[in-house]
Amino acid sequence: MLFLLLFVFLLAIVAGFELITKVPPTLHTPLMSGSNAISGITLLAAIACAQAGYGPAAKIMGFIAIVLATINVVGGFVVTDRMMQMFKKKK
């Protein structure tokens, strides 16, 4: 199982390198905020923590993690879309 997860990890890094190298400088700012939003994926782990029937201390930490990760996800995607809209309307 560990091997499999490490395998996935490495493969994703290679894919990331390939994908990002192709992005033109014009789009680097939205790319950064967009990929930043994706790193908010840790929200899934936060949800699992809050759901897992842990004790109060663990649950409170899980809740705070949910709020922070959601801000990261939603804020990141919305602000990226706001930027992309500005690029779009000139065409």
Add this chain to the structure above:
Amino acid sequence: MDLIDLLFLIAAVLFVAGLKGMARVSTARRGNLLSALGMLLAIVATVVHPGFAPGGAPIGLDWTWLLGGIALGAILGVLLALMVKMTAMPEMVALLNGFGGAASLLVALSAFYGDYLPNAADAPAALSGTHLSILGGHVWMIAVVASILVGAVTLTGSVVAMLKLAEKISGTPVLLPGRHLILGGTFLAVMALSIVAGWFWSGQDAAMLLIVAAILSGILGILAVIPIGGADMPVVVSLLNSYSGIAASTAGFVMNNPLLITAGALVGASGIILSQIMCKAMNRSLMNVLVGGFGGAAPAAGGGKSEYVGVKSTSPEEAAMILADASSVIFVPGYGMAVAQAQHVVKELSKTLEKRGAQVRYAIHPVAGRMPGHMNVLLAEADVPYDQLVEMDLINGDFKNTDVVVVIGANDVVNPAAIEDPQSPIAGMPILNAHEARTVLVVKRSLSPGYAGIKNPLFERDNALMCFGDGKAFLEEVLKELKAG
């Protein structure tokens, strides 16, 4: 394969497709929406999937808290995203980054408290497997420690970077004596505490040690960023973006969630590449940036050379006359243009010049603005067509055939010292060859140095005319003259 595995797979594919869409302006918005859709799918799957908590632990479905937390975060996220000014994008990314890092840190602590503590009578060596992970105690513990370390460094490092960018704290590098020793020592202390907590102690004592390790990791993040000058913050933000991805990945190992590992690794790779691109644009190595001390300390090295001689200045009337005669004009915008909110008047000016038959373009240096591509966003906001924005390598050969170059709020990116003075701190940095144009109008408040803190010999050139004043006010005058004449 469970349904949730399938949904996670679809989400991962959407992330990859989304990032791929980011490669072109025409598909970038859809790309972002695809990523968002992937995220939504993953969240819904995680929330509704029954029996998600592995190990058969009873699911404490606190719907109110769960959905309440998501709703609260979503509202705050939307408000932040809609209210932030485009000039403050780097701060925004840094802040969101910090939140992501904090979440990964909390996930690791929460999993340790909730999953490991109640179940482990002994150190993890005695555990064949924990509830949340089937990786085995040792490996699981490594993942927990890594999440805590990277998550905490991302949190505090991002906050310091944000404060430096917003100029809430000074951008001058803070160079503590023996800072490399302090940094290394703190890192070793974190490692030592983690090893004791994970392998030798158990119960509440181990938890206390981990909390101390988390706090020290936070201090480590601060120590790592304060010696780095304000000018280098974009590289730091990009690198921290990478860290937040890595933190998500390690949290994925903690929670045995392959989607976290995949998405986190994608972001981790993207952040590192962007950091490298930025460093290359400044002709510096990533190591050189991270060691810090650049910017702010430089003027001392420059000695008494910061005096300017033979600088010529001009009035809006004269500038308008020069522009009226030009058949080719290139604007070189910098962050100062955005601060002065001059991008709209620049756009008006360029439209007027185009109407008079001049060719108008914008030269974009890779590190113009406060993060790569920042200038493009700021000009897009002002409705400048993006096909008028030309990258450095494509436009550099054209400067010598250009009548007038208008430099607005940019300084270091047009500093010829980078090519002519091997002693200059920025020697070797690729610049826009604005000095080759027939006339260079430099719109600037004063002769004060730019972000890198060094003198710009361009201002002393025969073909350079300084336009002192507030960028917006000055250009409005020029525009008025031009329209009247």
